[in-house]
Amino acid sequence: MHYRPSAHGKGAISDADDPRFFLAPTGKIDPSAELAATLRAFFTREPVGGDPQPAQCAFIARYRWLKAELNIDDRRLPSQPCERFQHWFDELDAEAATLIFASAYLNNPASLFGHTLLRLDQRGQTKHTRLLAYTINYAADDSHSNLLMYAVDGIAGGFKGRFDVQPYYQLVRVYSDLESRHLWEYRLNLRPAQLQRLLEHVWELRGIEFDYYFFRENCAWQLLTLLEVADPDVRLSGAFTVWTLPADTIRQLAQQPGLVGDIIARPAHDTAIQRRYATLTSDERRLARRLWQNPDLAGDPEFTQRVPARQALLLELALDQRQHQYAGRQEQGDQSLPDAGTHQLLSARQRLPIAATPVVIEPFATRPETGHASRRLGVGLGQRDGAAFVEFNARASYHDLLEPEAGYAPDAQIELLSLALRHYPKHGGLTLDRLTLLDITSLPPFNTLTPRPAWRIHAGWWPLPREDNLDGLALNLSGGLGLAAETTWPWRTLWFGLPGLELDYHRDFANDHRVSLSMTTGLLLQPTANWKALASVTWLDDPFSGQDTGLRAIITQNLALEPDLSFRMDWRYWAGVTEFSLGLRAYF
Numbered sequence: 001m002h003y004r005p006s007a008h009g010k011g012a013i014s015d016a017d018d019p020r021f022f023l024a025p026t027g028k029i030d031p032s033a034e035l036a037a038t039l040r041a042f043f044t045r046e047p048v049g050g051d052p053q054p055a056q057c058a059f060i061a062r063y064r065w066l067k068a069e070l071n072i073d074d075r076r077l078p079s080q081p082c083e084r085f086q087h088w089f090d091e092l093d094a095e096a097a098t099l100i101f102a103s104a105y106l107n108n109p110a111s112l113f114g115h116t117l118l119r120l121d122q123r124g125q126t127k128h129t130r131l132l133a134y135t136i137n138y139a140a141d142d143s144h145s146n147l148l149m150y151a152v153d154g155i156a157g158g159f160k161g162r163f164d165v166q167p168y169y170q171l172v173r174v175y176s177d178l179e180s181r182h183l184w185e186y187r188l189n190l191r192p193a194q195l196q197r198l199l200e201h202v203w204e205l206r207g208i209e210f211d212y213y214f215f216r217e218n219c220a221w222q223l224l225t226l227l228e229v230a231d232p233d234v235r236l237s238g239a240f241t242v243w244t245l246p247a248d249t250i251r252q253l254a255q256q257p258g259l260v261g262d263i264i265a266r267p268a269h270d271t272a273i274q275r276r277y278a279t280l281t282s283d284e285r286r287l288a289r290r291l292w293q294n295p296d297l298a299g300d301p302e303f304t305q306r307v308p309a310r311q312a313l314l315l316e317l318a319l320d321q322r323q324h325q326y327a328g329r330q331e332q333g334d335q336s337l338p339d340a341g342t343h344q345l346l347s348a349r350q351r352l353p354i355a356a357t358p359v360v361i362e363p364f365a366t367r368p369e370t371g372h373a374s375r376r377l378g379v380g381l382g383q384r385d386g387a388a389f390v391e392f393n394a395r396a397s398y399h400d401l402l403e404p405e406a407g408y409a410p411d412a413q414i415e416l417l418s419l420a421l422r423h424y425p426k427h428g429g430l431t432l433d434r435l436t437l438l439d440i441t442s443l444p445p446f447n448t449l450t451p452r453p454a455w456r457i458h459a460g461w462w463p464l465p466r467e468d469n470l471d472g473l474a475l476n477l478s479g480g481l482g483l484a485a486e487t488t489w490p491w492r493t494l495w496f497g498l499p500g501l502e503l504d505y506h507r508d509f510a511n512d513h514r515v516s517l518s519m520t521t522g523l524l525l526q527p528t529a530n531w532k533a534l535a536s537v538t539w540l541d542d543p544f545s546g547q548d549t550g551l552r553a554i555i556t557q558n559l560a561l562e563p564d565l566s567f568r569m570d571w572r573y574w575a576g577v578t579e580f581s582l583g584l585r586a587y588f
Helices: 031-041 060-070 083-092 150-156 168-178 192-205 219-230 246-254 269-278 282-293 295-299 308-331 340-350
Strands: 003-005 012-014 094-102 115-122 134-141 159-167 183-188 210-212 260-266 376-384 387-399 412-423 430-442 454-463 473-487 492-505 513-528 531-541 551-562 565-574 577-587
Touching (some): 031 060, 083 192, 094 168, 094 192, 094 246, 115 168, 115 219, 134 219, 159 168, 159 192, 168 183, 183 246, 192 219, 282 308, 295 340, 308 340, 376 565, 430 473, 454 492, 473 513
Antiparallel strands (some): 094 115, 115 134, 134 159, 159 210, 376 387, 387 412, 412 430, 430 454, 454 473, 492 513, 531 551, 565 577
């Protein structure tokens, strides 16, 4: 029934928000009334539930559980046939359940932190047929929301969430092929009776609506409640009181003794393209770019004189690229048939009865449970223009560019609700130094086969110190769009340039605000997996009011001492004011 203690500590309340889920008028907040109404309904054939039918069939998990717990006599309460449920159950033919984690997708606010769902593995299923399995997916219906209200609706529960059963290949096409997200498959060790109870409860939830909240009652949290139905001895969802991030739920499941079995990676389609492309010589790369654009080159001597295994590799790469682009056009509404070029490439590949040069295809990201925890607390010491301070900082979630990439999307940053408080002994008391509402940065290294831009957005309050006011704070809304490039000597280094626009509000500006054109350039250096350094300079120019906006500079490094403990050191410069600080940060 999804009951849990109510907020005021007295009584209980169900997370389900659809009146069709309850048989008593007060069932959402009164378990006793709901139990009595449920037992009465089992004696009738009146249609109830999200998919109206007799109560014994509409709420078959409740019926079978109560029958066992209360030792109900079939002679006093005859069992009713539930042909529709049995047909559905037999069609699923589930032997096991696998939890699927889809990595973060920065272009969709609802998927910034990843997504989880359950796959129902059928009897006799192999690695070649698992795409045909069914999945249990919980998602929000945001079709009626507009751009301005999207965030408000998602945070305040304005969307309705529903469980849905659909083929796995449909979700793989969206997540892996179109959105280039890695999929991690975690086989769950559920006993047959547990799996059956889970499916019986999913049958009860068809069509039932829940209020959807991006940060807590989301896909990850609702799947935990399903697993609690399967095994009432585990307590999973109660561990998340404010935030429920998919990666955090994976870590929690991995800590349950014996729950998780085999783990399999399904790299994104785009990753397969990039991995193959990275193994080519410079000459082969030029040919690969020409081949997918002009399939006629498959008959050119420049191509046919190459080693057959390399020809096969180039053809498969060109096919993958064309099909990837075709899938993207279909998603945008282009219903045209596959072009003749794809047919040419397929025909050329068929004429080569030889395997392509093998390439190991691995995700760029590692399993989510291998990374640091998403919440963070820190303490540090420093000085700003000679004024010493002690800093206390915290972050609700999730990951920044300087933290180790294990378990997270590489070259990306997503920070939500991060703040820093400072105590200056000379002034006394605590002052707010910065408050980040949202900061997203994506720095994919540019390549000529699958070019992607680098970009960033920031919303929040950040320091605007002046020589006469070291505690200045400005509201900042900013963004940038540019490019990033990668070099590997002597260490992996990411170079980036991001032209952009900044809007700042502060009483020291003319009319209390300034609008600046910006140019940020910098490099992200990674000497080791646990050590990163970042240096960047931002030039600001206000062509609208003529205010002298100067520049900002930062040099910072982060050394991970343990997976959930790091040492941070920063140097910053703002138009004549310099600052240095160091500190420790712990993750939990």
